[in-house]
Amino acid sequence: MDNNIPDIEILFELADLFKVFGDSTRLRVMVTISDSERSVTEIAESLNMEQSTISHQLRVLRQNKLVRVRRDGKQMYYSLDDDHVKKIIEMGMDHILE
Amino acid sequence: MDNNIPDIEILFELADLFKVFGDSTRLRVMVTISDSERSVTEIAESLNMEQSTISHQLRVLRQNKLVRVRRDGKQMYYSLDDDHVKKIIEMGMDHILE
């Protein structure tokens, strides 16, 4: 942490970011697509959840720029946006597993 | 991320951990005590919030082992538990500020 205290507004943004990570479905989705991109149906089947549920959560992930999308015909392929995402998850893991 | 997919239960735990970071009040508390320990009253005044609100949130932070407590007379002095906490916050900051 730096010496200077982060602005309140930034802390609100930060809280919003962590909120996205604070749901097990979204985490599972992120983990599911962490190695290679997956279509919505693939993710839903993999997690054994409703397609609409996954779609709703993917929107949240999209809005927070945590995932990328690519269309290929009828399917939309999702993948993690950048390495920050993986690192944030790993960091959390470290805390839990210590 | 490793090749092996994390267990579902661990992802639930992980979500719970991130949930704690997903509240601006708790984040502000953490930032407030990141440099040096502070009493409950000090934190509450610093954030201009009710003492009970802060106390409730400190309990959440305690239960998740994110803060340490030390009693000194009437006051309880809170500080961050370990460097993971700071690093998780920094990592989130990086994501936002990029």
Added chain:
DNA sequence: ATAACATATGAACGGATATACATATGTTCA
């Protein structure tokens, strides 16, 4: 064009939770 499939979206319901108020517990000092 229409059928079949994939995904997104809207609305509603239920459960979780942050805050405030009141009060209890704990500590110090006179």
Added chain:
DNA sequence: TGAACATATGTATATCCGTTCATATGTTAT
């Protein structure tokens, strides 16, 4: 011991949010 202060806790409320169901939008192939 009792007053004053610091912190914790119980309860209630209001808001937020994840999921489901229903349906719309978009794409492909016949």
